[in-house]
Amino acid sequence: QSFFKPIQGASPQSPTSQITKITVVGVGNVGMAIAQTILTQGIADEIALVDVNVDKLRGEMLDLQHAAAFLPRTKISASIDYSNTTGSDLVIVTAGARQITGESRLNLLQRNLALFSKVIPPLAAKSPDTIFLIVSNPVDVLTYVAWKLSGFPSNRVMGSGTNLDSSRFRFLIADHLDLNAQDVQAYIVGEHGDSSVALWSSISVGGVPILSFLERQQIAYEKQTLEKIHKKVVESAYEVISLKGYTSWAIGYSVASLARTILRDQRSIHPVSVLAKGFHGIDGGEPFLSLPAQLGRNGVLGVTNVNLTEEEATQLRVSARTILEVQAQLGI
Numbered sequence: 001q002s003f004f005k006p007i008q009g010a011s012p013q014s015p016t017s018q019i020t021k022i023t024v025v026g027v028g029n030v031g032m033a034i035a036q037t038i039l040t041q042g043i044a045d046e047i048a049l050v051d052v053n054v055d056k057l058r059g060e061m062l063d064l065q066h067a068a069a070f071l072p073r074t075k076i077s078a079s080i081d082y083s084n085t086t087g088s089d090l091v092i093v094t095a096g097a098r099q100i101t102g103e104s105r106l107n108l109l110q111r112n113l114a115l116f117s118k119v120i121p122p123l124a125a126k127s128p129d130t131i132f133l134i135v136s137n138p139v140d141v142l143t144y145v146a147w148k149l150s151g152f153p154s155n156r157v158m159g160s161g162t163n164l165d166s167s168r169f170r171f172l173i174a175d176h177l178d179l180n181a182q183d184v185q186a187y188i189v190g191e192h193g194d195s196s197v198a199l200w201s202s203i204s205v206g207g208v209p210i211l212s213f214l215e216r217q218q219i220a221y222e223k224q225t226l227e228k229i230h231k232k233v234v235e236s237a238y239e240v241i242s243l244k245g246y247t248s249w250a251i252g253y254s255v256a257s258l259a260r261t262i263l264r265d266q267r268s269i270h271p272v273s274v275l276a277k278g279f280h281g282i283d284g285g286e287p288f289l290s291l292p293a294q295l296g297r298n299g300v301l302g303v304t305n306v307n308l309t310e311e312e313a314t315q316l317r318v319s320a321r322t323i324l325e326v327q328a329q330l331g332i
């Protein structure tokens, strides 16, 4: 006996073509912050969780399911293999080996390369039309690895790149100028992390380039102020790690904003790690670096022709060379 008397012709089954499904690989601090934000914002109809830690995986699935009374209806599943991931519209990869104290970044990269070699091919096989969004670090090189291992066209493989760096940059600028961070357009590009590149000329507040904004507000323009803020983007990452041992909320919101832009075909522009070959004089090799990219239902729709100063373009090319040197050591 059903609760409802059926209406002629109405089927309780939703057509699968209209179901939006996201797979999150890795249910650690980052993966669960991303999943929780996607759930809260009603971005997906289905969330499939994957991890190798069976108990954590089931525990996180149950704990999220138990919040159903307060959330948009979303099917939440979990599997240690990839059985539940079939037909995903977006696959977000946060699985990663933790950097062991004193471990070299290259060694960590080798361990994550081995991990990706086991994870990416079956995910791609179960969802051959999906879009990969890589978050695991070192994110730029691992996005390249995912692209190579998946065999997908480059528009369907991106990394969160400097999306988090840029969101911290926007917060710090807004905090410094007593503004709403959503009104601050500011892009950090290039390599995610310690060696990112701040596009000073791209910073605008309510459509007003920040340099003239500062002059109009009689705020003494000091390039070193903005440079200090960019430096603080890096310092704050280390500060959060030293205080709480990991980062989660900011990366969770920043990756969920990418998921929404992609799955709702918003065609918004985000700084994400893309195949940078052919942009801004980056010609040798296949480096993935962050550039302001237009995102939509088919992944990376285009890269903006943002004007770079000679210094910015040079920094970007240096980053590309650094990434290529690391990629060359991977042998893939």
Ligand SMILES: NC(=O)c1ccc[n+]([C@@H]2O[C@H](COP(=O)([O-])OP(=O)(O)OC[C@H]3O[C@@H](n4cnc5c(N)ncnc54)[C@H](O)[C@@H]3O)[C@@H](O)[C@H]2O)c1
Pocket (backbone or CB within 6 Å): 025, 026, 027, 028, 029, 030, 031, 050, 051, 052, 053, 056, 094, 095, 096, 097, 098, 115, 118, 119, 135, 136, 137, 138, 139, 160, 161, 164, 165, 192, 246, 247, 251
């Ligand atoms: N790109 C960015 O801006 C950014 C920001 C923060 C963190 N990160 C990166 O995100 C990654 C995850 O960070 P975290 O704090 O969530 O780490 P974590 O250790 O809390 O979680 C990692 C999870 O991956 C799982 N895992 C390991 N091997 C797996 C496999 N083969 N298949 C599926 N799952 C597997 C682990 O069981 C664990 O649950 C790290 O690489 C971190 O550096 C990136």
Ligand SMILES: O=C1N[C@](c2ccsc2)(c2cccc(Nc3ccc(F)cc3)n2)CC(O)=C1Sc1ccccc1Cl
Pocket (backbone or CB within 6 Å): 099, 105, 108, 137, 138, 139, 164, 165, 168, 192, 193, 194, 233, 234, 235, 237, 238, 240, 241, 245, 246, 247
């Ligand atoms: O907010 C973070 N936290 C992490 C973190 C989270 C859990 S353990 C470490 C972080 C914080 C500080 C340094 C650092 N370095 C690192 C470099 C390469 C790797 F493969 C792994 C980690 N990583 C991971 C990460 O990428 C970030 S953003 C970040 C990091 C450094 C500089 C600027 C930014 Cl915007």
